[in-house]
Amino acid sequence: MPNPPIGFQHGLTLDQAQRIAMETLAEGRRLNLAPLTVVVLDQAGRYKALLREDGASLLRPEIAHGKAYGAIGLGLGGQELAKRAAAMQGFMNAYSDLAGGAAVPVPGGVLIRDSNGTILGAVGVSGDVSAQDExxxxxxxSSVGLVADTGA
Structure with a gap:
């Protein structure tokens, strides 16, 4: 049996996810932001990386996950999700319910695309204001040569 098994296409690699997470936190330090938490999900909405800086508050991993999960679930960046939440509250409430409460429709949830526009995953960041998280x-x-889709 070949390793990895033939037939699986993984898209976002573990190396890319780890580098995205590390550079996300490094940018937060360059900007002197509050302690951040970053979650990187693959195209199936599963964890590839999670880093929580010292001093980050209790629920930051869940919020960061919710930002990424919300984006990957509808294929829309957090800015677009926030607009839709304001315009279509009933739909977004239902969406959050269907996602088991794990969809946070605000900036800071960013889709990861390749150069062809294919969604490879999503990043969620929490800790500072949403615009800075984003x-x-x-x-x-961007640090790994992929395309960030904020929904702008």
């Missing part, structure tokens, strides 16, 4: 996610994604 800046850090974009820096992390």
């Amino acid at each position: 800046v850090c996610a974009v820096a992390g994604i």
